[in-house]
Amino acid sequence: MTKLKDVCAWMDEELSLDVIPDYPGALNGLQLENGGSVSKVGAAVDASLPVMEKAVAEGVDLLLVHHGMFWQGTQRVTGPVYRKIKLAMDHGLAIYSAHIPLDVHPFLGNNACLARAIGMSDPEPFFDWKGIQLGLKQSMSLSREALLERVGRAVDAPVHHCPAGSDPVGTVGVITGGAGSEVAAVAECGVDTFITGEGPHWSYPLAEELGLNVFYAGHYATETFGVRALSAQVAEKFGVDSVFLPHSTGL
Structure with a gap:
């Protein structure tokens, strides 16, 4: 207690x-x-x-x-x-x-946890939003299929993807949650393959026109990482029990 x-x-x-x-x-x-x-x-x-x-x-x-x-x-x-x-x-x-504080935390954050789970070893912050860097990016030599498999394993859920960009995947950017509407701005940041949670319908055809791979890994699924990491840290630091309470929306 x-x-x-x-x-x-x-x-x-x-x-x-x-x-x-x-x-x-x-x-x-x-x-x-x-x-x-x-x-x-x-x-x-x-x-x-x-x-x-x-x-x-x-x-x-x-x-x-x-x-x-x-x-x-x-x-x-x-x-x-x-x-x-x-x-x-x-x-x-x-x-x-x-919310955002748990997206961008360098160790406990949704972005950081997902980046580690797919094999990013030294990602750098990118995508300016209100004076902070909202995402992480790193060059990877994986094929699209190999990255798709890694992302699917990480989120333990189906991953919808737009295979419109380079293969191998090149510079991979990660912004969890509902950042799919930012495909144009993400592409301007030099990203070749964008991993996010969800996006509006128009983000897919726009990604095709931009030549950008987009992996839509689920808003819910990409945002389970931070709360799990934070609760585990609290449990360890304060000597209390912890439990994850899954309730997927499927979105």
Whole structure:
């Protein structure tokens, strides 16, 4: 058993919440507190009602998520919003969210974890966004097919891909989540093969026109890495239990 405020203070500092920009709805940090103690940490991508129900069933008292409770902005506390908050408060479930800070962390981040999983050894930051570098890139000598196999193993899910670029894959860029709409800007960064989570329909034909390989590995699937790594680090540092709470959207 450890203090919630100590765990949150460590995560706030480790993830540099005070300096890394994000979307307003992210509201990074502690979003809902409990009675003040932590004995078991749960990791999940989304702070949804089914995930919270799983957390309660597992005896979790601190839920770490990538997408927090307030993406839709100000909402009435009725219906599912009420049920989520009541469930959490009735069972002493605190909720902590980290979005962009957990994408870009150099070791615990979604990008860094996925890059390691596909064999990147020394990637460099790229893609400027609000004054930070949002992704990682590195030259790789793999064939498209070999990289596709690695990415599929890493995310443990089917990978849709646009085979419009070089083979071997050349400079590979990684930005997890929903960065597929940035194919043109990514190509301008000298990337030959772009690995992301998902993108709009038009990103595929545009990638074909640009001569860019794009691997759409799943928004959910590419964003399980960070919360799992963060929860494992918290468990080790503070001597508490941890569990991953899978709830895939398939997107």
